[in-house]
Amino acid sequence: MASAQEQIKELKALLEAHGIVAPGQRKLEKRADFMAFGSDEHRRFLGLVIVDETDDPTGYTVYKSQESGITYRLEDEIGVVSLYPAMDPDKAAVIVLRQKINELEGGPPPVPDNAPSLWQPVDQYTVPVQV
Numbered sequence: 001m002a003s004a005q006e007q008i009k010e011l012k013a014l015l016e017a018h019g020i021v022a023p024g025q026r027k028l029e030k031r032a033d034f035m036a037f038g039s040d041e042h043r044r045f046l047g048l049v050i051v052d053e054t055d056d057p058t059g060y061t062v063y064k065s066q067e068s069g070i071t072y073r074l075e076d077e078i079g080v081v082s083l084y085p086a087m088d089p090d091k092a093a094v095i096v097l098r099q100k101i102n103e104l105e106g107g108p109p110p111v112p113d114n115a116p117s118l119w120q121p122v123d124q125y126t127v128p129v130q131v
Contacts (some may be wrong), residue, residue, distance in 0.1 A: 037108045046100045053106040061093040067105050071096065 002010070015021070032043040035041040043050075051057050060073040061112050074080065084092040 037106075038104060043104055046104055047079075048072045048097075048100055048104060059129050061090060061097060063094065063097045063101060065101050065105060072101055074100075 037047060049072065051060075051062050057071075057073060061077060062071050062073045064071045073098050074093060074097055075091070080092050080096045081089045084097070
């Protein structure tokens with residue numbers, strides 16, 4: 001007969017095989033719906049293209065970031081014109097380009113002092129529901 005410790009190990013392995021784990025024992029994994037602030041994924045999501053020495057920016061509105069020194073352009077300037085139809089297209093492109101660069105390089109937004117604590121999901125199988 002197996003010892004109590006061996007039985008507990010087997011039971012834990014069986015539960016984990018079915019996706020049931022104790023709170024705090026979840027393994028962190030790369031989520032498909034998350035992108036870090038300032039990452040290349042975030043830059044592409046914002047529609048920013050890095051302009052380097054080999055690129056010819058002729059015909060594009062470019063802006064050099066004062067914070068990082070990187071020169072960017074918009075992937076789609078026509079979309080900006082549709083957002084601001086009454087504005088000069090060049091001015092609109094510069095405004096949107098600066099906004100997107102500031103979002104990319106600004107880091108995560110600060111958490112207000114009066115913000116509630118972060119919600120932690122709990123499996124319905126690991127904690128009994130209290131009524």
